[in-house]
Amino acid sequence: xxxxxxxxxxxxxxxxxxxxxxxxxxxxxxxxxxxxxxxxxxxxxxxxxxxxxxxxxxxxxxxxxxxxxxxxxxxxxxxxxxxxxxxxxxxxxxxxxxxxxxxxxxxxxxxxxxxxxxxxxxxxxxxxxxxxxxxxxxxxxxxxxxxxxxxxxxxxxxxxxxxxxxxxxxxxxxxxxxxxxxxxxxxxxxxxxxxxxxxxxxxxxxxxxxxxxxxxxxxxxxxxxxxxxxxxxxxxxxxxxxxxxxxxxxxxxxxxxxxxxxxxxxxxxxxxxxxxxxxxxxxxxxxxxxxxxxxxxxxxxxxxxxxxxxxxxxxxxxxxxxxxxxxxxxxxxxxxxxxxxxxxxxxxxxxxxxxxxxxxxxxxxxxxxxxxxxxxxxxxxxxx
Numbered sequence: 542x543x544x545x546x547x548x549x550x551x552x553x554x555x556x557x558x559x560x561x562x563x564x565x566x567x568x569x570x571x572x573x574x575x576x577x578x579x580x581x582x583x584x585x586x587x588x589x590x591x592x593x594x595x596x597x598x599x600x601x602x603x604x605x606x607x608x609x610x611x612x613x614x615x616x617x618x619x620x621x622x623x624x625x626x627x628x629x630x631x632x633x634x635x636x637x638x639x640x641x642x643x644x645x646x647x648x649x650x651x652x653x654x655x656x657x658x659x660x661x662x663x664x665x666x667x668x669x670x671x672x673x674x675x676x677x678x679x680x681x682x683x684x685x686x687x688x689x690x691x692x693x694x695x696x697x698x699x700x701x702x703x704x705x706x707x708x709x710x711x712x713x714x715x716x717x718x719x720x721x722x723x724x725x726x727x728x729x730x731x732x733x734x735x736x737x738x739x740x741x742x743x744x745x746x747x748x749x750x751x752x753x754x755x756x757x758x759x760x761x762x763x764x765x766x767x768x769x770x771x772x773x774x775x776x777x778x779x780x781x782x783x784x785x786x787x788x789x790x791x792x793x794x795x796x797x798x799x800x801x802x803x804x805x806x807x808x809x810x811x812x813x814x815x816x817x818x819x820x821x822x823x824x825x826x827x828x829x830x831x832x833x834x835x836x837x838x839x840x841x842x843x844x845x846x847x848x849x850x851x852x853x854x855x856x857x858x859x860x861x862x863x864x865x866x867x868x869x870x871x872x873x874x875x876x877x878x879x880x881x882x883x884x885x886x887x888x889x890x891x892x893x894x895x896x897x898x899x900x901x902x903x904x905x906x907x908x909x910x911x912x913x914x915x916x917x918x919x920x921x922x923x924x925x
Contacts, residue, residue: 544840550609553590557616560589565620566888569746572621573891576740578702578748579624580660583631587657591617591628595636600647601655602635607781608843611788618792620888622895623746625792626902629785630698633778634661634707638725641766641774650705650725662703664694664726664752665775672908674709675718675772679754681710688724688764690732690757700750701738704728708754709775712768723766723774724759732757743894780856781846782903787839787859790867790899793892794832800887801825801874808881821877828873831866838862854916860899861909867896 546554564582572579586592594610596602605613610632617625635654638646653659670676679692690710697703706726713720726733736751766774802825805816815821838859845852875882875889882889900906 544608544612544844546606546609546612549603550605550612553594553603553605553609554612554616556589557591557613560586560591561616561620565617565624569621569624569888569891570885572624572746573743574885576745578627578699579746580702582624583627583660584657586628587655592631592657593635593651593655594632596639596651596655600639600651602639602651606843607784607846608840611785611839611843614785615788615792615795618789618895619796621746622789622793622892622899623744625789626744626786627699627747629782629789630663631661633782634663634705637707637723637774637778638765641723641770643762645762646725646765654705659704660699660702662697662699662706662752663778664697664700664706664708666694666696668693668695668751672905674775675721677709677711677721678714679708679710681712681722681724683712683761686761688759688761690724690726690754690759692754693736694752694754696739697750697752698747700735700752701748703748706733706752707765708752709771716768718772719769721772721775722764722768723771725763725765726754726757726759727763730757730759741894742897743891744898779903780853783856783860783909784839784842784846784852786899786902787835787842787856787863790863790896791832791836791839793895794828794835794867794870797871797874797889797892798825798828798832800889801828801877801882804878804881804887808878815877815879824873824877828870831870835859835863835866853912857904857909857912860903861906861913864896864899864906867899868893871896 593602842855
């Protein structure tokens with residue numbers, strides 16, 4: 542698929558590829574084994590220009606398209622998907638502030654986010670509210686020139702280390718999604734407390750944690766998006782993220798396939814290379830076909846976002862398919878390598894955990910089916 546990136550966009554993809562080779566791949570296994578959030582590598586990513594990808598150049602960013610950012614994240618994920626997703630969340634926050642913030646907000650927050658002096662996090666999900674994002678119960682009340690926040694946020698990527706949180710909260714439950722606002726909360730705000738850092742099957746470089754707000758007082762000027770618009774902005778960001786998750790899955794499939802091809806070309810059994818057996822060849826050929834299909838769906842969705850189209854269904858198709866084949870195909874690459882594929886000397890085990898994790902990120906596979914089926918049956922009345 543010819544994506545036709547601008548020269549400066551392709552340069553950032555090349556930088557991401559080099560950064561992955563030099564910084565991510567040598568350290569990714571250690572991050573997972575030590576359950577480490579690699580702050581030093583996040584700041585190195587900032588120095589490489591990878592933390593202001595979507596911010597316009599006039600604000601100090603790279604001014605990339607969403608398609609180009611997807612390619613950047615495909616490269617980074619090929620080394621470590623959790624690290625890449627940490628950068629996705631951070632970049633999406635900078636994009637949200639850049640698009641919606643006042644001049645004072647952009648001047649105050651964007652430079653530090655781009656330089657990696659601050660790490661950003663997106664706080665929508667709650668312990669009892671996952672797929673039904675409009676049902677959040679975190680409360681925001683205006684009081685004496687401030688916002689008072691009370692609630693509990695869950696599954697916050699970068700939550701363990703973030704300095705700036707975009708918190709989605711309800712101002713009036715009677716209004717439903719139209720009452721939701723987005724407020725920027727700094728880590729030093731009184732009443733904000735980091736909760737548990739999650740212990741998971743993988744993905745610890747993301748620093749996933751809970752956030753607790755108890756009478757958390759935030760200046761009124763930290764309101765980023767008001768009622769009626771905040772939930773729409775969150776959903777738009779999620780559609781973008783779904784396409785990028787698809788791209789990251791392409792990265793981990795691609796890397797797993799490369800590992801399997803390399804190993805099976807060298808490993809000898811019964812006097813010949815493992816890869817010379819037709820069964821292995823066809824098994825890996827199926828992986829290659831699924832990778833091509835996943836990339837087509839993914840970049841079709843990203844291009845639709847850049848074109849200003851309603852990309853919800855295309856993003857749902859991309860995420861659903863890419864995450865599904867990633868889980869199966871990485872397992873097949875491991876199987877082609879025999880027991881060797883099960884060793885932590887190789888990245889396939891980490892990629893397999895990431896593939897399963899990807900089925901939950903930014904809406905489960907089931908939610909993608911809801912998006913797709915609603916579109917299929919829209920306008921059919923009682924035939925639904």
